[in-house]
Amino acid sequence: MASDDSLPTLKLLLIGPSGAGKSALLTRYCDDEFEPDSSTATIGIDFKIKVLNVRGKPYRLTLFDTAGQERFRTLSTSFYRGAHGVLLVYDISTRASFLGMEKWFAEAEANTVEGVALYLVGAKLDKAEHNREVTPEEGRALAEAHGALFCEVSAKSRENVRRPFVEIVDHIVEDPALIHAAKTGRAAGSVTLDSNSEGGYLPNCSC
Amino acid sequence: MESLSDTLWDVVICGTGLQQSLLALALSRSDKKVLHIDPHDYYGGQDAALSLQEAESWVADVEAGKEPSFRSALITKPDGSTGLGFPRAYSLALSPQLIHARSALLEQLVSSRAYRQVEFLAVGSFFIFNPAQDPSQKPTLARIPSTREDVFLTTAIPTKAKRGLMKFLKFVLDYESSPQTDLWQPDAEAPLTEFLSRQFKMDTELQTYIITLSLSLDGKITTKDGLAVIRRHLSSMGMYGPGFAAIYPKWGGLSEIAQISCRAGAVGGAVYMLGTGIKAMKEGEDPIEVELTSGDVIKTRSLVRSGNDATGQIETARLVAVVGSPIKSLFEATAEGAPTPAVAVVAFPAGSLSTPGGKASEYPAYVSVHSSDTGECPNGQSVLYMTTLATSESQEILDQALDSFLGAVGDDQAPQCLYKLQYKRLEGSTQSPAHGSIFDFTIPSTSLSFNDSTLEPVRDAWKMVMGDAAVDAEYMQFTDREGAAEDDDL
Numbered sequence: 001m002a003s004d005d006s007l008p009t010l011k012l013l014l015i016g017p018s019g020a021g022k023s024a025l026l027t028r029y030c031d032d033e034f035e036p037d038s039s040t041a042t043i044g045i046d047f048k049i050k051v052l053n054v055r056g057k058p059y060r061l062t063l064f065d066t067a068g069q070e071r072f073r074t075l076s077t078s079f080y081r082g083a084h085g086v087l088l089v090y091d092i093s094t095r096a097s098f099l100g101m102e103k104w105f106a107e108a109e110a111n112t113v114e115g116v117a118l119y120l121v122g123a124k125l126d127k128a129e130h131n132r133e134v135t136p137e138e139g140r141a142l143a144e145a146h147g148a149l150f151c152e153v154s155a156k157s158r159e160n161v162r163r164p165f166v167e168i169v170d171h172i173v174e175d176p177a178l179i180h181a182a183k184t185g186r187a188a189g190s191v192t193l194d195s196n197s198e199g200g201y202l203p204n205c206s207c
Numbered sequence: 208m209e210s211l212s213d214t215l216w217d218v219v220i221c222g223t224g225l226q227q228s229l230l231a232l233a234l235s236r237s238d239k240k241v242l243h244i245d246p247h248d249y250y251g252g253q254d255a256a257l258s259l260q261e262a263e264s265w266v267a268d269v270e271a272g273k274e275p276s277f278r279s280a281l282i283t284k285p286d287g288s289t290g291l292g293f294p295r296a297y298s299l300a301l302s303p304q305l306i307h308a309r310s311a312l313l314e315q316l317v318s319s320r321a322y323r324q325v326e327f328l329a330v331g332s333f334f335i336f337n338p339a340q341d342p343s344q345k346p347t348l349a350r351i352p353s354t355r356e357d358v359f360l361t362t363a364i365p366t367k368a369k370r371g372l373m374k375f376l377k378f379v380l381d382y383e384s385s386p387q388t389d390l391w392q393p394d395a396e397a398p399l400t401e402f403l404s405r406q407f408k409m410d411t412e413l414q415t416y417i418i419t420l421s422l423s424l425d426g427k428i429t430t431k432d433g434l435a436v437i438r439r440h441l442s443s444m445g446m447y448g449p450g451f452a453a454i455y456p457k458w459g460g461l462s463e464i465a466q467i468s469c470r471a472g473a474v475g476g477a478v479y480m481l482g483t484g485i486k487a488m489k490e491g492e493d494p495i496e497v498e499l500t501s502g503d504v505i506k507t508r509s510l511v512r513s514g515n516d517a518t519g520q521i522e523t524a525r526l527v528a529v530v531g532s533p534i535k536s537l538f539e540a541t542a543e544g545a546p547t548p549a550v551a552v553v554a555f556p557a558g559s560l561s562t563p564g565g566k567a568s569e570y571p572a573y574v575s576v577h578s579s580d581t582g583e584c585p586n587g588q589s590v591l592y593m594t595t596l597a598t599s600e601s602q603e604i605l606d607q608a609l610d611s612f613l614g615a616v617g618d619d620q621a622p623q624c625l626y627k628l629q630y631k632r633l634e635g636s637t638q639s640p641a642h643g644s645i646f647d648f649t650i651p652s653t654s655l656s657f658n659d660s661t662l663e664p665v666r667d668a669w670k671m672v673m674g675d676a677a678v679d680a681e682y683m684q685f686t687d688r689e690g691a692a693e694d695d696d697l
């Protein structure tokens with residue numbers, strides 16, 4: 001099932017500052033694994049594929065995990081193309097990571113189509129009790145200001161880990177314009193490189 | 208993670224132009240440690256696609272001498288023009304080459320599976336500009352028939368001439384086989400036009416059709432080269448669908464191919480740093496020690512750089528113009544079932560234009576017209592990419608070509624030009640690419656259609672980096688990446 005090319009494919013990106021917990025969230029969601037105190041910053045781009053059923057219909061999610069470190073600016077404008085949704089992740093226990101989110105929203109908004117689904121995720125919810133530096137209200141207010149959905153999660157405790165993925169996909173498939181793009185993938189005038197046809201000077205030539 | 212300077216890199220690639228990026232793609236499934244840097248803040252280098260803001264700072268860089276292969280860059284906005292969209296709505300390609308279906312580049316993009324990330328659009332008709340016969344008339348654009356049926360049906364060509372054209376088309380498809388070779392080989396280095404007139408009795412008008420299809424910049428392409436490019440054009444026709452021979456990557460041409468190649472590199476674990484160049488290096492050491500402009504000092508087994516293009520052999524003059532009209536008449540599908548083309552080509556034959564001083568154009572000028580389907584401008588507008596060989600008058604000639612073009616496509620009123628970016632570009636550098644473990648890309652002289660010779664240095668650089676591990680048959684041969692996890696049900 002997971003490799004079924006014929007399923008409608010949704011492209012989701014995870015962006016946000018380094019150390020926010022993007023890779024941990026994705027690994028917990030996809031593989032149900034968590035590595036405490038991992039110090040492996042993402043350097044290139046990682047991606048995972050997962051089939052998610054929403055309202056009885058399967059969708060093939062391609063989930064791109066990106067590097068948050070400024071110096072490894074792997075995100076080219078072309079990277080955002082075709083994205084249906086962007087998850088913007090910050091760390092609720094680090095105020096600086098939250099304060100930087102305007103910049104990430106600006107980048108996502110500048111490079112995606114209008115109506116793209118945005119989801120703000122406050123990560124490391126398990127630290128809420130002792131180390132919280134950003135209130136849920138602040139997070140929600142920022143999300144609302146950008147028309148984004150919002151929740152807080154913990155990759156460590158598993159709390160809410162599925163929620164942002166399920167809700168963003170649910171939001172995307174509710175939007176006929178976005179889901180149409182997901183089904184057909186490409187614009188009407190575009191050319192597929194695996195097709196072969198006639199109409200030229202050459203009869204079907206085998207060279 | 209390990210810091211940059213603790214790692215012994217297998218290669219540092221400097222620059223994210225098409226060639227360097229294709230190298231990153233070629234290495235993306237190897238176990239080589241790749242550090243890919245670019246002094247620019249954007250991907251693509253000399254092949255980038257620029258927003259209007261980026262274009263502005265690019266012009267400043269060119270004028271400051273920071274872009275060795277470019278000069279005389281200038282942006283102008285005609286007085287009184289209105290309707291330019293917001294700066295990010297534009298993506299002006301520095302390398303807007305069309306790609307013929309039979310290009311080895313497409314073969315490599317398919318075999319490396321990278322093509323899945325790119326959206327390709329059809330390049331439709333080729334037109335020839337005919338100046339107005341007298342001032343009361345409008346100049347016109349004549350479409351070059353593009354398929355056998357087209358040639359057969361067209362009323363623009365007299366029947367007798369048609370026969371010569373059909374005969375030539377048949378000949379060229381098989382021109383490399385034995386009896387045909389006798390016909391052209393003695394004239395291999397002579398201009399194609401002479402050959403066409405002698406062997407196929409073509410008049411100047413038909414010769415112009417053929418020269419236009421060859422996209423020859425000086426109009427004097429040799430018989431040998433000309434037959435090769437015409438064959439490529441004709442045999443590309445219909446390959447990916449009816450009615451078109453070439454395609455164009457959406458969102459800025461070769462820039463897009465460079466970007467998806469870098470992304471493949473990043474997915475493969477290469478480290479990317481934009482806004483970072485080489486500050487200093489100690490040559491002759493193994494490993495090479497390189498100081499980056501970021502201050503990091505790193506060690507690498509090999510180094511790949513962009514050549515210093517100031518050694519270029521050919522200089523072209525370019526004019527990129529944003530026009531406030533969709534110019535729909537140029538983008539009609541010409542064959543049944545053909546996709547709507549997003550690019551049209553208009554040729555101004557040598558002599559069809561003149562400077563304000565009355566001097567006739569010495570070389571042909573070409574305009575690639577891009578509809579908003581290319582994603583390079585907002586709906587309702589189009590982008591013109593105009594090229595001619597650089598001369599002391601070339602800028603005036605291009606301005607004249609722009610005016611004439613707008614006059615030819617307008618109904619009652621000529622469409623308005625909203626924005627102009629002009630520059631000159633040096634191409635076809637000659638220095639020798641490899642010395643030891645350092646490789647400098649040379650730029651083959653680009654034409655308006657992607658030139659496969661651009662790809663050869665990439666493979667050479669790949670061989671240098673891979674060393675003994677290079678297996679030719681595996682070059683750019685990859686399977687789709689799968690990062691599949693368990694299903695999830697809601």
Ligand SMILES: Nc1nc2c(ncn2[C@@H]2O[C@H](COP(=O)(O)OP(=O)(O)OP(=O)(O)O)[C@@H](O)[C@H]2O)c(=O)[nH]1
Nearest residue numbers: 018019020021022023024037038041042068155156
């Ligand atoms: N307590 C706790 N720690 C977490 C949680 N999620 C991630 N971490 C830790 O935070 C650190 C950074 O997490 P990553 O997932 O690597 O961060 P990232 O956003 O991918 O960072 P970059 O790849 O550099 O952009 C690691 O040490 C994780 O173990 C969480 O939910 N709770």
Ligand SMILES: [Mg+2]
Nearest residue numbers: 022023041042
């Ligand atoms: Mg990460």
